Amino acid sequence: MKIGFLIDDHMHRAGGIQVYVRGLYHYFQSKGHEVVIFAGGSQFDNSKLAERVISLGVSIPTYGSGSSTSLPICIESNRRLREILAEEACDVLHVQSLHSPTLSGRLLANSKACHVSTFHIRVDEAWKLQALRLATALGPDLYRHIHGRIAGSQAALETAQAIFGTKDEYTIIASGITIDRFDAAVNLPRLHQYNDDKITLFTLGRLEQRKGVEYLLRAYALLQKDYPNQLRLVIAGDGPLREELQALAAQLRLTDVEWLGYVTDLALPHLMASADIFCAPAIGQESFGYVLIEAMAVGLPVVAAANAGYAGVLANHPGNLAVPPRDPRAMAGAIASFVASPAARKRLRQLNLQAAKGYSWQVIGDQIMEFYKKTMAQTVQ
CATH class of the missing domain: 3.40.50.2000 (Glycogen Phosphorylase B;)
Known part of the structure; x- marks a missing residue:
């Protein structure tokens, strides 16, 4: 299987989502799967990373969920994105959510793979949840291309449902460690x-x-x-x-x-x-x-x-x-x-x-692989 990870942040910054993506990347690679990461950070030298990363956009520092992060500004045309996706030919694209239209949303819109999302964040403040609900209702439907949804915890699930409602089904799968x-x-x-x-x-x-x-x-x-x-x-x-x-x-x-x-x-x-x-x-x-x-x-x-x-x-x-x-x-x-x-x-x-x-990646990675296979089977049907 070929797996692509989508992350709107860049991979040169220490962060929980980067740890998650790296852990799964190396576990799946060790099991014989081909893996690639689509991310921002085109201003950085990816040759210094231990992972194969395709950078599509300059990352702009910002602040979200109480911590520093970044958003990519991707100016690649949709045609070019489709060409890249066709060249990579991923069976699964696994996006880290909340994701934005700046990069991951565009890749999902142009991809023909099976799309899986892991919702990571926790928002405690009611006013922030309300703002995110409003932005989701008024903005583009970034989740219409998602075939299978994972929540990283009960706390993340509660936030996802507070923002998007309870109509979608989530499977809770924890994060892992090496x-x-x-x-x-x-x-x-x-x-x-x-x-x-x-x-x-x-x-x-x-x-x-x-x-x-x-x-x-x-x-x-x-x-x-x-x-x-x-x-x-x-x-x-x-x-x-x-x-x-x-x-x-x-x-x-x-x-x-x-x-x-x-x-x-x-x-x-x-x-x-x-x-x-x-x-x-x-x-x-x-x-x-x-x-x-x-x-x-x-x-x-x-x-x-x-x-x-x-x-x-x-x-x-x-x-x-x-x-x-x-x-x-x-x-x-x-x-x-x-x-x-x-x-x-x-x-x-x-x-x-x-x-x-x-919580080893062997345990968590196997759970996520089973989720991929189940979602792919349902998508084909």
Whole structure:
């Protein structure tokens, strides 16, 4: 089978949808399928990527769903797009949604393949949902060419139905992780800088408002009063709020806080495996929670804010803790319960290691391939 992925963003930016596309790309390739990615970002050098990417449009930076993204400006004619699609001859085109008319919508309109969509996003604000409903009603029907619909989670499904209504059927299939990376890290000795008597709290994410690191810093301030010189907080990730958050940490007189900045995919598993507790304070706009599954894959107990996406994941994995978003005291209390109980951390380690295997690309990729085959069979009929 030949599979084409459509993404309106570009593949040179780190992001959850890029992780999803890359994971499926390499899994399907390993199973003998031919794979290609259609994306924006023609201003970038695709030879530096590990995937075969056809860029159709200059990507313009923008902001959506509480995070940075981009939209392509594609000036290729419809005739040229049809020629490209005919040359590639994909059996399935898999678009990442919400998609726009700037690129993916045009490719779908000119394609004769079977079209599958995965809806990824979560929108919490009622006014944004209303605006998207209105834009969908007044704009071009970008979904009329879709033959099969996947939602990445219950949280994403609720947003899709709030925007498009409940007439269309969705199949919920979670996102996956490259489990081998984390399995290998579990058996490594801890990094020397964390191999001491202090309990290491770890968080990972872009330093922007929706990731809620402010509330984790405030929770850590409460914890340091009860556990002086017993904890450290390691913050991996960078973003526009870094200086503001560092100023808050100084104002709160926090000690033993490490700001690692961007961490490479290669370094991340060993770093996570050297921690004791994973903290995920994101306040909203989360449809799933890759970071939760990655933390589970190295055996860490998870304390997360109960936004819709994170709460949906943790509901399936009892023992990990979800607390109200924007509530430092509740987060501190949940973290303290793990700090105080090495036995609870040890017990949850084994449960999480086993549970994470259900999110391997082998499991998720096989589910998506079955969905492709089912949708293709229905489309032919």
